Each structure stands twice: as structure tokens, then as C-alpha cells.
Amino acid sequence: MNVTNVTDETHGRTRRLTVLPHNSFDMSGSTEGDLTKTGMALKHDREWDYELDRILEAIEERDASKVGLQFPEGLKRRGPKVADDLREVAPDDVTFMLSGQPCYGACDLDTYLMRRTDVFVHFGHTPMKESDSIVYVPLFSNVDPFPIMEDALEEELTSPEEDPDVGLVTTAQHMNRFEEMTDWLEERGYEVHTRRGDDRLTKEGQVLGCNYASADIDAEQVLYVGGGKFHPVGLAMEHPDKRVVIADPVNNAVSVAEHDQFLKQRYAAVHKAMDAEKWGVIFCTKIGQGRWETAQEIVDNNDNAYLITMDEVTPDRLRNFDMDAFVNTGCPRITTDDGPRFHKPMLTPGEYEAAIGEKPLDSIEFDTFHDTW
Secondary structure, X not given: OEEEEEEEOOOOEEEEEEXXXXXXXXXXXXXXXXXXXXXXXXXXXXXXXXXXXXXXXXXXXXXXXXXXXXXXXXXHHHHHHHHHHHHHHOOOOOEEXXXXXXXXXXXXXXXXXXXXXXXXXXXXXXXXXXXXXXXXXXXXXXXXXXXXXXXXXXXXXXOOOXXXXXXXEEOHHHHHHHHHHHHHHHHOOXXXXXXXXXXXXXXXXXXXXXXXXXXOOOOOEEEEEOOOOHHHHHHHHHOOOOEEEEEEOOOOEEEEOOOHHHHHHXXXXXXXXXXXXXXXXXXXXXXXXXXXXXXXXXXXXXXXXXXXXXXXXXXXXXXXXXXXEEEEOOOHHHHHHHHHHOOXXXXXXXXXXXXOOXXXXXXXXXXXXXXXX
């Protein structure tokens, strides 16, 4: 790595400038990623490219003296090492600050730290909305997806002779191989259907835990390439007419998304809430998770509904509210992931309508987000 001390005549300070081609930072001494608590637990080691060269470019371009670094929960313990790596090559007077706020997605930005730094770096996700003020480092996976895609073709996908149409979706960690995956399927006789989705998605074929619009394509089968089952189960509920095949290159497993058990859990929560009299309506104040109009409509039409604003929605923080049930208008994963942990039923807006009799129970759909901020 070529590090040179030079004097910036404009600002009169010594800088250590690093001359690197894009994406060529030497990661041999840098940290491995750890996603054990983000729904992407690994069965093998993996290293991530933290794109330190791109961060340094932003520091130089903006003459930054304060840099904020935000990591998702499973990578927070790697934050100090990344900060150390940056200190080695950044100007001496640059201060690096780590966000301690909870982070589960690109919608979960530390706005307090953003306002107090010259460069703000968000790791682990692609942009939900393009912004010149934020440096997004998606941490692309280095796992080869093609062996598990081969298994999916042999075990679960309908052959191209019987049905050549297939949709292809993936998560942010595998977007760097998306075009290759598309070509791979086409070489085997499939007609691959992809789309970008809506404004909450910035990449072709990308799905989020709250948005599956990229799977709204003209194909009866969809291949999901990625870790975990939350995304494909949500996809199967959002598009019940499609068969969702899971090719998991992280855990080296092939399966088909089944949502029957998940639906049973949600039906049980709705049934339990049908006798509720006092409702707490949660409005999340995080920058990318608020649905103000939805929350306001519920409160306006129910005299026994109370609007509760909060940033981090947790069972402990709601325990002191004397409510019979809650409606979550924030991140849908609060309801789906943590719903059973709340002391009272926690419903989505659609489930709330079923609980108060405004629509039939069997019309419940997976709660999704389609707006940005």
C-alpha cells in the first residue's frame, strides 16, 4: 500500500494520502465480517471488503475532520478494527466515531450522528434512497452461489423444458453476482424475469425484509439466492401464486418457502386481539420506517386508540403501557420477528383491520413497506 505524507497548502495540514485503485484495498490485515446475529449466520469463514479506499476518497473530497461509522448489529464488534484500519491511512486530525444505535437496515440510519459528521458511512446495506451525504458500503459476499444454484436446479426448480420462465431475486450481500447468476440460468435454457421493484429498492432483483416488489414478475417460480428463510417466506406470502425456491449459499441448503406455520402464528395473534378495547398505535420515528398517515388514520377512526411515538420498538419499552393490543406501523419485522415476545398482541395494520372486523381473517397479507423518506 502506497502511503505518502504531503502538505495540503489550502488547509495547511499534513495528510497521509493513499494511492489505490477502486476496490483494491489490501484486506490481509483487516477484519473478517461476523453476521451471526443478523439472520445471516455462517457455516464457514468469510471476509468482507470494507471499501476503505472509497471512504478515504470521501474524506479527501470533503476535507472531513469527523467521520461517522454505522454497522448492523452483527458487525458492531468489528467497528473498532475498521476504525483502526482507517486511522492508519487517514489524516492525523480526522476523528472516527462509531454509532451505538441499533441498526437492522438501510432505513435504520443514525440521524443524530449524520448531522454531526462530515462523512457518514453505513455498512452492510445498499442505499434505500440515493444520497450524496451517505457512503453506503454493502459488504458483498465472497461465497460462490453457483454450486447451490446447481443443486436448486436439480432438486426443486422446474426444468426449462417444462417451464422456462423463472424469476430471480437476491439480497444486498449477493447483488455483486446478480448479472452472473442471470447469465448462468439463461445458459441452462431459462428465460429469467427480473425487475427493480419500487422506489424503496435501488437494485435490479433485490429484495428487502420489508419489500418484495422485485418478485412481481411474469413467472410462476422464483429462485431466491441468499441466506435465511425470512426473506423467501415473506416473498411467498406477498406472492402466494408463486413457488419460491431457496438456494442458500451461506448454509449450503436448498428448500421451498413454506409460510403455513407463519400464518398460523399471525392468525393466533389476531384472534387474541379481537377482544381488545384499548389499542396502542406505534409510530416509529426512525427516518425510513414511519407510516404517519397509516397511524393517524387508525387513531382518527378509533376513540380507544392511542398514538405512541418511539424510535426503538421493544417489548420492554411497551410493557409500561396499559394497552390490550398494539398496532405496529413501523418496520414490519418488528411484528413478524419479535411479535411473540410482546406481552400483548402486536399486529400489522392489515391484521388490525381483521381484528376489528373490517375485513375477513383469510385476507391477511404479509406487511410490506413501499415508501422511502
